[in-house]
Amino acid sequence: MAIDDGMSDAALVVAVARFDESALRELYDRHGGAVFALSRRLLNSRTLAEEVAQEIFLRLWNRPERFDPDRGTLRAFLLADTHGRSIDLLRSEAARRERETKDGRLAPTPSFNLESEVLANVQAETVRNALADLSDGERKAIELAYFGGLTYREVAEQLGEPEGTVKSRIRTGMKRLRSHLAAAGVQPS
């Protein structure tokens, strides 16, 4: 199969399943930067983020059938994989530090403000508006869970809130974000 940059992601994944390395390269060119960026933001390490990026695309090569185009975009699939792998590394590193220092407290929360971090472009403006629609509690819970790598229980402990409240805020906040972005027609690139 001749690979060109006009092919859909789904068609390229089919080609990957047929061991077409140029298809993987095209997907890497399209999504490698986003995969790397998310992992680097979570891990705060270029080296580890590059290892994660490599692993994510090797997983796609080895198990292309894990991606189901009926269940969403490849970008969302790869970023979900990236987030999971990065969080695994983050937590194993936090556990190692905890064992070494015998300090049972939570890992330090990264300094992060979701609203101020959203950049200036058209899509980002929509995201900023969507974030502004959330309550402070919802926004903080999502920040700490998604970008801070904490479980909702750890978020609850960090914020001094009941676990159920935090779980509920994550859910309602995500639903509100989702409906806001859907109404604006925003999709992952």
Next chain:
Amino acid sequence: MTYTNEQHHDLMAAYAMDAVDERERAALWNAIDQDAALRSELAAYHETLAVLAAAVEDAPSTPSPAVWNGIQQAIAGDEAAAEAPSFTPVREVKRRRFTTRILGAVAGTAMVAAAFFGIQLASVDAPDLASAATELAAQSSSRTVSLTDSGGLAVDVVLGADGVGYVYADQLPALNDGRTYQLWAINDNGVISAGIFGTDGIAPFHTDGAVTGFAITEEVAGGVEASQNDPVAVWLDA
């Protein structure tokens, strides 16, 4: 612990951002596998999070060329190239480490680390798999080996010369909810995960190089990248 459907939905947003604990993750993984509404909800959250991730990206991000080089080397199985000082592919590093571990496990030491790289699963029906496995076993170039434990368990694996193989998964004990079996293949370069499977019929896999051993571990649903468990059954080429 068993969760209600409402509790599954309550946890789904946190699950989408990896913010649940291991017990919840295993329970939800199983529920998602069986519930189209949960799968749809999860996919929608992942789309939303992908937009959010892109919106906070502060500059065009480009991994170094060594990353793609490492991917190419791992795909090609080029061990010599993988030793290049610029960037050692993750896969190769972990595969070498795991070789020692899994061989130790056979001698009674717990496995500690492994690389998680899956397999190309054939998209064919179960009866076709049985036929394919039988045909492969009949070929002179293929091998049929038995993975065993000390208690009399024997699990047959057929491996063809091209690296395609089949595990007779129905010879394994039944699994509890939220659990899976994971096959590990050992070759000259190390050990890789050859995939996860249940106990229904025959599971196909593909592996590279001259295989000198197999091990099966029981893991949490979805498989693991680092196994902490002793093998359920093992075969090593004498």
